[in-house]
Amino acid sequence: NAGVMQNPRHLVRRRGQEARLRCSPMKGHSHVYWYRQLPEEGLKFMVYLQKENIIDESGMPKERFSAEFPKEGPSILRIQQVVRGDSAAYFCASSPREGASTEAFFGQGTRLTVV
């Protein structure tokens, strides 16, 4: 049973370009969370999605950031017109169901560097 898969592992973008980060949840998991971790900082919640639905996007910046989790295929976190401050590790986690007691399992992350 493969774990949560994220790709690419490393992504370099110039300022103003777009970044697309992909996350395939564990088999049987239909809930996906995205987090951002700045250097020497903790993980900050961005968005929570179920298949075809955004459940909670309270942690998403209002501009340039969007997320989706289509019926088929991976979840995508999209950052338009990247700036240096977007450089961070982006982690995706999945869980099999909704609920307070549900554990989340993480992918290895995508490290975005904006130059």
Add this chain to the structure above:
Amino acid sequence: RKEVEQDPGPFNVPEGATVAFNCTYSNSASQSFFWYRQDCRKEPKLLMSVYSSGNEDGRFTAQLNRASQYISLLIRDSKLSDSATYLCVVSFPSGGSYIPTFGRGTSLIVHP
């Protein structure tokens, strides 16, 4: 006030020592609590869930105090391989869902 607060450390202990970390949370409606471990530049990995009655997994013991809104992790007989950052995670209610919310982590360094 931060939602989930941890002492960042680092805690620098010799092999074989017992070390304890605490974590406080702000929302009394929180339902679930976890400890994760994160090694340098890698993904967080679930260490253990935390139950009201307390629970133990080998050298690791977790406790929850709902009245005081804090969680603890005790590591006995520390090993060099325990060196990592320990993340306290609390599931906060948010618009009908629960969002796993992370503390900044406590750094542990176990030395020979």
